[in-house]
Amino acid sequence: MPLLQFETTVELSADEKRTFADAVRDLYGEIMQTGTSHAAVVVRPRSPGELSIGRGVPDEDYLFLxxxxxxxxxxxTKRELALALMDLAAEEFEIPTPNMKVVFTEHEGANMMGYDRVGAEWDPSEGSE
Known part of the structure; x- marks a missing residue:
């Protein structure tokens, strides 16, 4: 039950955010070997100057996950996902790769909940939902 929260200075319409979220879910399911119906994606717009990274390319867009x-x-597997998502952002939004960062926080399955379910520990045999 992942929660993938993007912060970006890229200006996106609601449709562009939905399209990006769909592509993120597809990559997540493929690489992480799971279904996508439980994958939550957040895309938060930020003003220029709200995001920065020391090695970043000045005056260009940023994206953090x-x-x-x-x-x-x-x-x-986590590295494969991080690179795939950064490649997607670089291709779709022309974000320079030095201006992106991904941070993973891992939780016990039972600590990830939806209204209708409590997550279980991930098992490679579960496949897609």
């Missing part, structure tokens, strides 16, 4: 996920995936 706080990825709250169930524990259990390997570092290699």
């Amino acid at each position: 706080d990825a709250e996920i169930r524990r259990g995936r390997s570092s290699e």
Whole structure:
């Protein structure tokens, strides 16, 4: 039951945010080997100057991702997802790669809840939902 929270200086319409969220969910499901009906995506617009990173390209857009996920995936799998999502943002929005950052926070499955469910620990055999 991931919560993928993007902060970006890219100006996006509601339709562009929905399209991006759909692409994020698809990549998440594919790389993390799970279904996507439970994947929550947030895209928060930020004004220029609200986001920065020391090595960033000045006067260009930024995108940061706080990825709250169930524990259990390997570092290699998380890296694959981070790179895929940054590649998506670079291609779609022309964000320079030095201006992006991904941070994973892992939780026990039971600490991730929806109204109708409590998450379980991730098991590679679960496949897609």
